[in-house]
Amino acid sequence: MNDQLFKKIDITVNGRHRTLFIDQRKSLLEVLRKDLGLTGSKEGCGVGECGACSVIVDDVLVDSCIYLAVWADGKTIRTIEGESRDGKLTPVQQAYVDEGAVQCGFCTPGFVMATTSFVEKNNGQPVTEDQIRKSHAGNLCRCTGYQNILNAVETSMEACACKSKEKKE
Ligand code: FES
Ligand code: FES
Structure with a gap:
């Protein structure tokens, strides 16, 4: 050694x-x-x-x-x-579950951390879909579940009282 x-x-x-x-x-x-x-x-x-x-x-x-x-x-x-505490998922983790944004799950931990970082940085600020896409551009999903992942990020933002400007009602 x-x-x-x-x-x-x-x-x-x-x-x-x-x-x-x-x-x-x-x-x-x-x-x-x-x-x-x-x-x-x-x-x-x-x-x-x-x-x-x-x-x-x-x-x-x-x-x-x-x-x-x-x-x-x-x-x-x-x-x-x-991230989870006492068996309770964070709002971001829960959003990934609720939006069906997990397929094989290999990319999911990385995506959840990317979304967590994005949500914390933008908490309280309106964001665009373009900002969401750019902020997650470094994360790839081989199962190509990007629409559900995008939905999960938007739901995460809503859960943190930060609504996407482009979220459809
Ligand atoms: S394993 Fe680190 S960026 Fe792909
Ligand atoms: S869920 Fe399979 S790589 Fe993303």
């Missing part, structure tokens, strides 16, 4: 402080999935194209497959595992 490759990091994941001694070459996704057993974030492409690995780091949505774990030192990370 080459000790020079390893570094201690302190991160807070879903509200829990963790100190890890990790290989500096590891991505945040690898650390979440392999070191911490948080397998909700998925590896689709591994190169920052599909968004299946999306997590929120200090309020910023990132592709954790191309985000080095050492960059997260001292930061707060939210993954899909930390």
